Amino acid sequence: MKKIVLMMAATAMLLLAGCSNNGNADTQESAAAKNKSEVTIQDANGKITVPKTPKKVVVFDNSALDTMNSLGVGDTVVGAATDNLPDFLRDYKKVESAGGIKEPDLEKINALKPDLIIISGRQRDFQKDLEKIAPTIFFSTDNSNTWGSIQQQVTAIAKIFDKEEKAKEKINSLQKEIEATKKKAATSGKALVLLANEGNISAYGKGSRFGIVHDTFGFKEADDKIKASTHGQNVSYEYVLEKDPAIIFVVDRTKAIGGDDSQNNVAENELVKQTDAGKTQKVISLDPSVWYLAGSGLESVKIMLENVNRAF
Structure with a gap:
């Protein structure tokens, strides 16, 4: 009888241990599943x-x-x-x-x-x-490191959706296009980026929201004293003539968000026509819906490259 009682106790202990182990395993499995999600x-x-x-x-x-x-x-x-x-x-x-x-x-x-x-x-x-x-x-986007910042954002999104290999391929493809653009930009003369907004213009240089033109695409600055700012530096058409850029890139904010854009035709301004850019028809309109409303995505960068390459 005593032997039977001892055997029953041992069996119960084994069952309890098994349940405990299964419980731990279930907990670990649950934690692992959560980590994966x-x-x-x-x-x-x-x-x-x-x-x-x-x-x-x-x-x-x-x-x-x-x-x-x-x-x-x-x-x-x-x-x-x-x-x-x-x-x-x-x-x-x-x-x-x-x-x-x-x-x-x-x-x-x-x-x-x-x-x-x-x-x-x-x-x-x-x-x-x-x-x-x-x-x-x-x-x-970190305007002091535009392309690096864009890559970080793309990689983060790719990681969330388990698309890292696809993102890497697209980034590498864009990198090749960027390098090709930089080689051409190095010998294309100095460029000035302007934002047109209902007749007013602002200039943007390195470290600004459109700094990608200079720090990533490689265009030399027509004015390296422009203060980095989200809203740009308010300038006049006399200023544009004084800087006399070889290329002028224009982002029409009004076309992006709506409003009166009748006075935003920078290329037709008489002072702009006297600049090197005006004489050589290198006043380039950039796609405002991309440059003003996006600008840091995979397709955005591709379109932006296509836009600036019209200067060559």
């Missing part, structure tokens, strides 16, 4: 852990939308600032409007129940409110 990336605020391969994404950053589209994951987008999309992303006008580009519709976004939200500087003031709805990534 999340990924840590770098955004403008630092490191952030977000869902991996999210199924529903609200995107306010047009450059991020551009990259997602290029990587073939645009079908995950359930909401965007549809009234302010670049022309080449117009197909996304069919998704739900998530509000204006500067004022997200929090109620609408909450109803969409996204797994992830991606914003840019224009929505920064709403980040804390958006984080209450879903993990929120904030992307901002």
Whole structure:
């Protein structure tokens, strides 16, 4: 009898141990599954852990939308600032409007129940409110290292959607095009980038929102004293004539967001016509919907390269 009791006790202990081991295994399996469903990336605020391969994404950053589209994951987008999309992303006008580009519709976004939200500087003031709805990534291009910053953003998006190899191929392809452009730009003369806005003009140099022209595409500056600024340095047409650039690149802000653009024809200005750029018909209009509303995505950079290559 005593032997039977001892055998029963031993069996019970083995069963308990097995259950305990299975419990630990289940816990470890659950933890591993959770780790696989999340990924840590770098955004403008630092490191952030977000869902991996999210199924529903609200995107306010047009450059991020551009990259997602290029990587073939645009079908995950359930909401965007549809009234302010670049022309080449117009197909996304069919998704739900998530509000204006500067004022997200929090109620609408909450109803969409996204797994992830991606914003840019224009929505920064709403980040804390958006984080209450879903993990929120904030992307901002570093104008002191434009191409490096763009690559970091593309890589982060690719990591989230498990598209790293595809992103690497596209980055390498763009790198080759950039190098080819830089070789031509090195001997093309000095360039000036202007933003036209309802008759007014601003100049942009290195370290500015359009600094990619100089620091990545390799065009020499017509004025290396321009103060780096998001809004540029207000200038006159007399200033443009004084600098006498060989190439003038123009971004028409009014065409990008609407308004009176009747006075924005920089090439027709009498003083501009007297510059080297005016005489050689190298006043180049850049696609405003790309340069002003996007500019840091895979397709954006390709279009921007095509734009500046019209100077050669």
